[in-house]
Each structure stands twice: as C-alpha cells, then as structure tokens.
Amino acid sequence: MGKDLVQTAEKIISVRGLAKRFGSKQIWNDLNLDVQRGEILAVVGGSGQGKSVLLRVITGLVEPDAGSIQIFGRDVSKLSPEETVDMESRWGVLFQDGALFSSLTVLQNIQVPMREHLDLPQVIMDELAFLKLAMVGLRPEAAHNYPSELSGGMRKRAGLARALSLDPEIVFLDEPTAGLDPIGASEFDNLIRKLQQTLGLTVYMVTHDLDSIFTVCDRVAVLADQTVVRTGAPEELRKNPDHPWIRDYFCGERARAATA
C-alpha cells in the first residue's frame, strides 16, 4: 500500500454534511471528511472538538443529527440489521484502554469476533488467535492472562489483536499512544505502520501525539470551528498552517521537537 496508490484509490469512508449537538453545544456543523483506502489518517483537534465523538458516529455508536456516512460505498444509515453486522465485521475498533472483556482471557478476547461471526473449529481459532497475538508483538505467555494482569501497553496491543481478529479492512484507533511512555508509543507507531503494510489496512486514528503524526500518518484531518478545517500531509500542514489552531499545534515547541 504505497503512498502512490492513495491518490488513485477509492474513498473507503465518506462523511458528508455531518452535524451533531449535545445540549446547547454545537459540536460540528456541516462536517465533511474522506478516508482513502490504504492510508493512515490522523484526526486531530483541540479538546471538545468532538474527535472521539466523530469516531463513534462513524462506527455507528452515536447517531448524528444530520448528514450521511458512506463506508465501502454504502450509506450506513440505510442498511438492514444483517448488513450492519456484516459491515461491522469489516472494521475493527481499538478503544482507549483496549476495552477488553475483563472476564475473558486475552486469547478468548481475540476469539470473541470469530465466535460471534464465524463457525470455526476451536483449533483454528486458537491458532489464529496466537498468530494475531504474535503479530501485535505480544508474547504467547500473555494469552492466558486476564486483562487486569496486563500493563496498559499490553492491553492496547491485545485490544488491537481483537480488533484485527477478522482481518478487517479498516481499523479505528482511539488515541492509540495515549498513556504509553515514549518508547512504548514509538513501538506502537511502528506496529501500526507494519500491520497496515502487511494486512493492507486503512487506519483511522484519533490522536494527540505529534510523534505518531509525523512518523506514521499519511494524512491529517484537523477538526476546528465545528468542522474539518484542513486535511493534508503532516509536512504540508506544518509548512503552510493558515489557521491559528494548526499554527499553534504544528509549529509549537513540541512539534519542532517531533520533526527535528
């Protein structure tokens, strides 16, 4: 999935005219966003701009007030329940702290989507789960641990393994590097890049982490003023910010450190 493909590739997610309000607070108004197949897109924005809410709206957890969302070229609001389930097995979501089921071991957690959507023999599920575990860089010994016995970084990796359980086409990552130390965070960045290349994934990630943005992301979408104000390659936004928030974010002290 080289960058050369991105230009010509199809829009895998297409959001049009999205609006959402919580109480008296208008989160977005007429928000548009496209995600191309095979790219790693970072969604950034100040707190309260609804980055995580946008992820939840796209994955169908929160209803928008207005607007349409097309994934794989289909309008998600017009799907039958069966089609929705089918659609959901084509993407995976990694929540902030992994959101692993606490009563199941790591291996069982990874097998949950297989059990729900497919009818596979236990031996194959075990083998595939161990394979996924290895692919996200966890030791096989971690397989029989419960989520509470894992560190934060390991929980995220296990959560990613569960999100990848059915080899989805899109993965949504909610602040994948938040709460990780810099070494752990950069390992996680590399992991995302590696998996994206091996599995041909499209990655949609909500992040604050400038290091992640500059090392792994192909494109950045900036949420501000109730809409997506800019999208573009991280370098492009840094060189040509033309929005006060983007200037503060991409040209601040930390951004300089991240690009140095």
Place this chain on the structure above:
Amino acid sequence: MLKRDQGVVLPTSVRVPGFRVELEGTVFRLEATGSWTVHEAANLDSALKRLQVPIPPTPDFTGEVDVSSIAELDTAGAWLLQRTADRWRTKGLATTFSGATRDFAILIEEVERRSEQERPQTKSEGGFSRFLVDASRTMSGVWQDARMLTAFLGAVTDTFGRIIMQPSRFRMLSFIHHVDHAGLRAVAIISLICLLIGAVVMQQAAVQLQAFGAEIFSVNMLGILALREVGVLLTAIMVAGRSASAFTAEIGSMKMREEIDAMRTLGIDPMETLVAPRILALIVALPLLTFIGDMMCLVGGGMMAIAYLGLDIATYVDVLHSVVDFRHFMAGMVKAPFAALIIGLVGCLEGLKVEGSADSLGFHVTSAVVKAIFLVIVFDAIFAMFLSAIGI
C-alpha cells in the same frame, strides 16, 4: 484482507475458495484459487485435512504452492497455506510459494515468521486438585481476613487513644455528617421494617398459641424477642447493608484516585480523618436506631394484638409491663455498640483494601456487606449464649 486487484469487485464465481493438486514432472503443485479468507477458513481447513500429503517417491521431487489465482487473501488464508506447506516439508518435500504479488508475499512471510513462536501449554489441573487449591486459598483467606481485622481493630483503638489524649484532633464536622447519614437518614426505613416484622411475629405467635388457648402469651413472646434479638439484629443488618457499603465505596473510591496517598504525603492521617469519625458515628447512631427499632417492633406487635387478639392498648401495655424487664431491654441494647464497631471496622477496612480498578471497588463493596452481616450475626449468637449463661 488483501485483494489482488485493488478496488475491483470480484465476480461471485471467483470468490469460491478452493485448490487443485497436480503432479507436473517432479513438482507437486497446489494451485490455490478464489478467496482465502477467515470467512472461508472452516471449509478450506476441512478440505485441506482430507487432502493426502503427497509422499515423494524420490528425493528430487519438490512441492509448490501457487497463489497466483488467489483473489483475496488474509491472515487466516495465509496461515492455512503456510500450514499445508509445512506439512509437505515434514514429508521431505521441499515446498516453495510461487505467484505471490508483493502484498501477498509480505503477508505470507509475516505469517510464517509469526507462527514459528512456541505456544505455552495451557495449565490444566484436575477437578480434585483445583478443589483443594480453592479450598486452601479460601481458608487462608479467612485467616488473613481475621488477622487484618484484628490488626485494624488495634490501629483504630490506637487512633481513639490519641484522639482522647488530644481532643482537638477529633473531626467533629465529619462525625456529625456521618451520624446524619448513617443514623438519621436510616430512621424511616428501619422504623418501617421493624414495625412490619413486629406485626408478623405477633401474628404468627398468636396463630400458633391460639391452639392452646394461650394467645395472651404471644405478647410475652414478642416483648422479649423484640427487645433482646429482633430489634437490634434487624437494625444492625440494615445498617450493615446501608453504611458498611457506603463506607467501603467512599473510602475505596478515594483510595482508587490516590486521595489517601495524597493525604498521607500532606501529613494527614486517614485513620483520624476518615476511619475514626465513621466508626464513632456508627457507635453513637446504632444504639439510637436500635431503640427506635425496638419501639417500632412493639408498636407493630401492639397493632396486631389489637387487631387479632382484641386487646385494648391499656391491656397490651399492662401485659408488656408485667413480663418485660429492664434486663431484657439491656440485653438487646448492649449489643448495639459492638455491632456498630464490627460494621464500621469491616466497612472501613474493605475500603482501604481497594486497589486501582473499578472491579476491585465493586468486589470490596460486596464483600464488606457480606462480611459485616455475617459477623454481626455471629456476634449476636455469641452474645445470646453468653447472656443466657450468666442468667440475664
């Protein structure tokens, strides 16, 4: 999932998974076709299992897995191909992959590398040994609990000692807050429950004793039972349910958010600020609630006596007066502060045992209520035996 042609929708005929095995010269070729994804994995797996592993007649025979006709490939498919190739190799057939696009090759190689890792054996213990391990763990847990509770009683006593020496260290505001929450706000529910149970006991006793024409003795029974046991026990159980859980939840959530550690670093003793006022508040509130509970039991019984036995209020009071002694009343009341101490100790200790997670908070709240009620009933039984042994 990787597709051979990005963005091209596959005709349904190509999606059917499958493979062919043929011998070409000295090469066994497995030609995989269609869709090799996790959705087809079960079918592919059973088909591959039926496939006989070719046995090379001479060592110069080789194997080849041809993936050039695969339309879709994902981790599961790559793993199945990999496994087949491995099986062939163990039969002495040098097997290679052919026809992979760059994307397919990356995936197949990654899967090959990752599946070489060793698997840990699942720890499987027999039913009986697991039972023994569980039993020993439970028993040592009971022993640990007893030790911790005793140590905590010591620490609380020490704190009370310090407060008596320096009364200015006593947190009056917190104490009053907890008397209000654990005491005053429990009055309504405890009154109601005691009223109802008093009435029920009276009614049941009357029905049974009527057979002997001795229904008037049901007043004796209720009077003594209510004052000695029912009033204090019901009150203590209600307070254990309300306040032990509240104490654990309050202290536990502070522990979870490291507030207790923060207090310690600021030189504030959590025993003094959190534990002592709560336990003292219960020791004050529970006897008062018990008194209310006792009275409501008698009122409930009285109502039933009037309705069922046709007594008037004056007679009911007279009969009560002639049978119930101050010692009966005291035998009940004396237990209240001890029950309060137990409930307070268990509630606060469980709160302090909470660790970082919400799971742990929930677990300790439940365990506080269960332990507090259990211990209150055990102590009540010990008291009952002791008091009747010394003739009170």
